[in-house]
Amino acid sequence: MEGTVLRAVNLSAYFGDNRVVKGVNLSIPEKMVTTVMGPSGCGKTTLIRCFNRMHELIPGAKVEGKAYLREEDIYALNPMVIRRRIGMVFQRPNPFPTMSIYDNAIAGYKLNNFKLSREESDRLVEESLKKAALWDEVKDYLRRKGTFLSGGQQQRLCIARALAMNPDLLLLDEPTSALDPKATAHIEHLMTELKETVTLILVTHNIAQAGRVSNFTAFLYLGELVEFGPTELLHTAPKDRRTEEFLTGKFG
Amino acid sequence: MDQRKIEFRMAKDRGFEAMVIIFSFLSMIPLFLILFYILRNGLSSLSWEFLIELPKPVGEVGGGIANAIVGSVLLIIIASLPAIPMGVMAGIYLSEHKRGRVSYLLRLAAEVLQGTPSIVIGIIAYLWVVISMGGFSALSGGIALGIMMLPVIVRATEETLKLIPDSLKEASLALGIPYYKTILKVILPAGLSGITTGILISVARIAGETAPLLFTAFGNPFMNWNIIKPVNALPLLIYNYATSPYPEWHSIAWGASCVLVSIVLVLNLVARIIAKRWKVQF
Numbered sequence: 001m002e003g004t005v006l007r008a009v010n011l012s013a014y015f016g017d018n019r020v021v022k023g024v025n026l027s028i029p030e031k032m033v034t035t036v037m038g039p040s041g042c043g044k045t046t047l048i049r050c051f052n053r054m055h056e057l058i059p060g061a062k063v064e065g066k067a068y069l070r071e072e073d074i075y076a077l078n079p080m081v082i083r084r085r086i087g088m089v090f091q092r093p094n095p096f097p098t099m100s101i102y103d104n105a106i107a108g109y110k111l112n113n114f115k116l117s118r119e120e121s122d123r124l125v126e127e128s129l130k131k132a133a134l135w136d137e138v139k140d141y142l143r144r145k146g147t148f149l150s151g152g153q154q155q156r157l158c159i160a161r162a163l164a165m166n167p168d169l170l171l172l173d174e175p176t177s178a179l180d181p182k183a184t185a186h187i188e189h190l191m192t193e194l195k196e197t198v199t200l201i202l203v204t205h206n207i208a209q210a211g212r213v214s215n216f217t218a219f220l221y222l223g224e225l226v227e228f229g230p231t232e233l234l235h236t237a238p239k240d241r242r243t244e245e246f247l248t249g250k251f252g
Numbered sequence: 253m254d255q256r257k258i259e260f261r262m263a264k265d266r267g268f269e270a271m272v273i274i275f276s277f278l279s280m281i282p283l284f285l286i287l288f289y290i291l292r293n294g295l296s297s298l299s300w301e302f303l304i305e306l307p308k309p310v311g312e313v314g315g316g317i318a319n320a321i322v323g324s325v326l327l328i329i330i331a332s333l334p335a336i337p338m339g340v341m342a343g344i345y346l347s348e349h350k351r352g353r354v355s356y357l358l359r360l361a362a363e364v365l366q367g368t369p370s371i372v373i374g375i376i377a378y379l380w381v382v383i384s385m386g387g388f389s390a391l392s393g394g395i396a397l398g399i400m401m402l403p404v405i406v407r408a409t410e411e412t413l414k415l416i417p418d419s420l421k422e423a424s425l426a427l428g429i430p431y432y433k434t435i436l437k438v439i440l441p442a443g444l445s446g447i448t449t450g451i452l453i454s455v456a457r458i459a460g461e462t463a464p465l466l467f468t469a470f471g472n473p474f475m476n477w478n479i480i481k482p483v484n485a486l487p488l489l490i491y492n493y494a495t496s497p498y499p500e501w502h503s504i505a506w507g508a509s510c511v512l513v514s515i516v517l518v519l520n521l522v523a524r525i526i527a528k529r530w531k532v533q534f
Contacts, residue, residue, distance in 0.1 A: 087426070097420070098444075111429040112429055112430075
């Protein structure tokens with residue numbers, strides 16, 4: 001393990017009085033894929049939305065405990081700074097509908113008013129689209145709207161948009177749940193490639209997907225972190241009865 | 253069920269369908285009748301001179317409605333300048349804060365304002381602006397019309413922005429883009445077609461308003477570009493000329509009606525085209 005990118009210490013999240021994440025302690029290893037797995041409604045998405053401070057945008061939402069990005073207190077920094085360093089990909093592809101593919105890829109720079117020279121932005125667009133394995137399919141249509149692409153392509157465009165910011169960490173919130181099997185396979189393959197350069201946290205309720213792409217798995221149940229360990233170990237020899245029951249399809 | 257019953261039901265079905273079709277056509281008749289009469293009576297007085305010349309004194313032949321066209325344009329500009337930004341901002345607020353006391357009050361205010369008779373709005377503008385400024389003016393008329401535009405724009409903006417998925421806003425915020433930029437550069441452009449359509453519809457609505465202008469803009473037989481002086485407006489001119497005893501003024505009123513209806517028609521058509529062409533696909 002090279003090091004820890006993100007560390008959660010006794011992290012709890014609330015919607016009003018409802019505690020949906022309960023005192024989670026977790027260390028995310030660098031340049032690996034870590035899966036957060038668990039049945040629907042167990043707080044997976046809420047947990048990772050605490051990491052980039054998206055959770056607090058919901059009225060009545062609250063976070064307790066600590067989270068550190070490379071030993072910097074996430075909740076002491078400005079949320080906008082944090083969100084530039086922790087990218088996020090959502091369940092449904094959400095490219096900016098009024099922007100071209102090109103502008104979508106560098107939207108994080110354009111809308112944040114980073115001045116880029118023409119060459120720099122060309123290079124960034126090409127680089128991030130290549131990282132997201134989309135370049136070959138769209139290089140001749142960069143001026144077209146992002147929404148003309150297929151669902152799977154749109155999702156890769158969203159990945160490119162997040163990667164362009166050169167994040168320390170990329171959060172993927174069930175990125176394939178709205179995609180067909182072929183596009184899903186494509187994205188899964190992409191994730192295994194991406195971990196060479198960036199740390200990924202993948203939220204999924206798909207056990208098989210967790211097994212295919214991740215190095216580490218965290219199993220979350222009713223807001224509690226039940227078990228965390230290398231994916232292979234957790235899948236073959238779960239320590240906790242609840243993990244085993246989930247893996248064998250007893251619930252979830 | 254026996255055959256007779258089924259046949260009776262099918263007959264009722266056909267009867268109902270026929271009624272729906274007949275009434276659909278009947279509801280189109282008033283518009284076409286209005287268009288037909290206005291065109292028949294107004295077209296003959298239309299000419300280039302009619303649009304660029306000033307009215308002539310009673311008894312002289314010819315003369316145009318240039319002062320009323322200029323006045324109407326002035327009034328629309330004065331009305332739009334505050335009403336568009338205010339309305340769009342309030343609409344943004346409503347779509348961003350769907351629940352809450354302020355939203356409830358704002359929605360209520362917009363609804364009541366939309367239902368307020370235009371003559372009442374005219375009186376308010378008279379009390380606030382005309383009396384305090386000491387005279388009739390384009391400014392007071394524009395303010396009255398702006399108040400009428402406001403609720404239409406608020407509701408149009410709210411309805412448009414409500415349809416934009418939240419995921420779009422999240423995508424922008426998750427990139428570390430500040431809230432105001434998310435609204436201005438991501439959300440508003442995505443709703444541009446709907447908002448523009450709403451604005452055009454509201455302009456079309458106020459272009460024909462007469463009542464609020466009677467004691468604000470007042471009317472003016474001369475050309476006037478000064479916004480603190482009375483101006484003429486198309487609906488005012490139509491009102492004054494149509495109720496006059498002179499037949500030549502009646503034909504000018506028909507011509508002005510023709511111009512006014514064309515403007516409203518064009519605004520509506522443009523609004524429809526924009527709604528279609530600028531539509532953003534999510």
